[in-house]
Amino acid sequence: MHMKRLASLVLMLGCVSAFAKASEREVWITLGSDALSEVNAAFIVAGAKVPSLAGQKGDVVALKLPESEINRVSRVMHDKLNRCGGFVYHDTEAEALAAIASVGQTQLSPLAVTYTLDNGPVVNTLLGSMTEANILANITHLSSYATRYYTSATGVQAANWLKGLWEGYAGARAQTGGDVTVQLFTHAAWAQPSVILTITGTETPSEIVVVGGHLDSTSSSGNAPGADDDASGIATLTEVIRVAMANGYHPAKTVKFMAYAAEEVGLRGSKEIADQHKNQGANVIGALQLDMTNFKGSTIDVALMTDFTNAAQNTFITSLISAYVPGVQAANSTCGYACSDHASWTNAGFAASIPFEALMGQHNNLIHTSSDTLAKSNNTATHALKFAKVAGAYVAELAKGTANLADSEPPxxxxxxxxxxxxxxxxxxxxxxxxxxxxxxxxxxxxxxxxxxxxxxxxxxxxxxxxxxxxxxxxxxxxxxxxxxxxxxxxxxxxxxSNASSNAIYDTVLRVPRCSNVGNVCDSTTLLNGRAGLGPELHAPNTINNSCADGLSGAYHADESNDRIRVSTVSGAPFAAGQTVRVEATVWVFAIRPDKLDLYYTANANSPVWTKIATVAPVATGQQTLTATYTLPAGTLQAVRARFRYNGSAAPCGTTSYDDHDDIVFAVSP
CATH class of the missing domain: 2.60.40.10 (Immunoglobulins)
Known part of the structure; x- marks a missing residue:
């Protein structure tokens, strides 16, 4: 009797278990294919079923897996690949497949944006009011929660606290009839809400500027204070809110400040919000993401990620830094698929950018651990203050508008x-x-x-x-x-x-050596000698508008560098369309077989589109001069780019650790 009952119980439990497994919700994610082996390995080690491949396009894959396994993927991305986010969550297979199908083909919203810098008094009013102490205080509070994980009670508490803080800054403007609203954006699938503060525009309120960061935190080793990832970003944009309210800032266009929930588990909060804006036909003219702003891991201050962002807006942000944040150095970097919430806006068809705390790989190595505290940033918010100024300039110049100026009399x-x-x-x-x-x-x-x-x-x-x-x-x-x-x-x-010279002069506008007078020779001489701070190279990276960064690894004249470019006509006649020119690049060769020189030209140095001339292989180590020829096209200001690389494949701009890219610009007869 007891044995029969036991057998029946075992059978019943087996059925319940089978039913539970059968009914467990399955979801889809998209992620970079470079992470696939690590994700699969983690599932194999845990004895779990490897996610099934639903589709792939280029470097992005779509995977199907039980919803309960999302956290395992999140841990792999954080622990093994040191990425914040790194994948996108999807409710349906069709949505996931559509996401990979659109990679590289996302169409921006039709609204044309004209980027201008003409609101200086308002920008400087806001920036002059910013303080490191306020940012530090808010990072301190946000990182005092044991965790801000998207399903946790403390994650909800952090959202409610932030809403109250923003309402306090807005004061009467957030009351009934005011131009400011502060709302919780609730997500049906988890507890933590996102927080959104909206300032309605005074002239064209249908045009929307977004500044965001993620509120949640995560850790695989206990507490998740998330001081840098991403309390720093939230505190940074909060300082923009504070000074905007304190100085009576009224934007001409609508500005929305957003603290997203659930970024660490597939950009889920920002994806819901960005998709809602897309589905409602909203005119989001720009989105800025602040994800990790307080650890200075590179010699440069601001790394502008070039992948899954908008190139025109990135150039605009570079201009803002030059104009309004003197002394702050910016350079390009890449961060991979879905590395933060800007990808949600990009995927929804809007222009997005992410200025980041360091070049990728040199950022805070304690994120996603219980040691992500202010101690890593020396218990200051000095670095984050730079990003608050960048964000303040972004808002005041993109959304325009007015503020209570301390001085309105021009010089x-x-x-x-x-x-x-x-x-x-x-x-x-x-x-x-x-x-x-x-x-x-x-x-x-x-x-x-x-x-x-x-x-x-x-x-x-x-x-x-x-x-x-x-x-x-x-x-x-x-x-x-x-x-x-x-x-x-x-x-x-x-x-x-009235000048005559064949030697290039550094051009402070294009940021490269330039021969402005038409001649038959243009020579960089010593201006390019070295690479990325390795050696005497001035003004690195010496690519037009700093458009392509150099690799940081190695040592001067022990590893790869391009040291000189000389362009000359074969006939000796002045530069003109149809003339054959010889390009000579003096390089330092580390190893014969893996080192290669890629040469490119463009007919318009002000808006370059690069055409390959040749790939040239060195024949010895040490200093070598490599040459190639091509025919000049029509165009009055042209350029040549030399990329000297270790391994990799030919491209105008590479990302390997030993790449050296240099441009030279020269005038051509019309």
């Missing part, structure tokens, strides 16, 4: 040298006088609209190398900035440059 400025109508050559001294009721911040000297020198103290003067422009007539203007960013221009003068 006065007069250009005193050279004289109008002068003929100049070589180095020319530019001088001006300037005055303002509160003080002069700087005076810029512009030639043909391009800044060629800046002075921050009287007497205001700068040296201009007139050989950096083509011979002929040029317009010179002095532009004065007061301490808050009000500006005034001097009366312009006209000078005539």
């Amino acid at each position: 006065t400025v007069s250009l005193t040298a050279p004289s109008d109508g002068a003929t100049v050559s070589g180095s020319v001294t530019l001088s001006a006088t300037a005055a303002d009721n509160t003080g002069i911040g700087r005076v810029e000297f512009l030639v043909d609209g391009n800044v060629v020198g800046t002075a921050t103290a009287s007497p205001y003067s700068a040296s201009w190398n007139s050989a950096a422009v083509a011979n002929g007539s040029h317009t010179v203007v002095a532009k004065a900035y007061d301490l808050i960013g009000n500006t005034a221009n001097s009366t312009s003068i006209t000078v005539t440059s």
